[in-house]
Amino acid sequence: MYRNIRQVNGVSSVLDNAVVDPRAAEIRAIWEEVLEISPIALDDDIFDLGAHSLTITQIIARMRKRLGVEVNIEDFFDNPTIRGVLEVLK
Numbered sequence: 001m002y003r004n005i006r007q008v009n010g011v012s013s014v015l016d017n018a019v020v021d022p023r024a025a026e027i028r029a030i031w032e033e034v035l036e037i038s039p040i041a042l043d044d045d046i047f048d049l050g051a052h053s054l055t056i057t058q059i060i061a062r063m064r065k066r067l068g069v070e071v072n073i074e075d076f077f078d079n080p081t082i083r084g085v086l087e088v089l090k
Helices: 022-033 053-067 072-079 082-089
Strands: none
Touching: 022 053, 022 082, 053 072, 072 082
């Protein structure tokens, strides 16, 4: 059962209802699965959502498997949002 985002660390965000980029939708799904939080907006900070090095490692592995992309853990520290990760992938 996923937690509602408004219950996690006081974070509240507006869900981006119309995600045009299919990669953004898949990255969001991966973050929601690993962090067990839903919904996650494109500009939510992964660390504010409770992520740490182990959960980011899980996210990286799933992104590699499902999207065929390579990102480093440092990329998440520099770009801690879905939107930021998408910029890294460009």
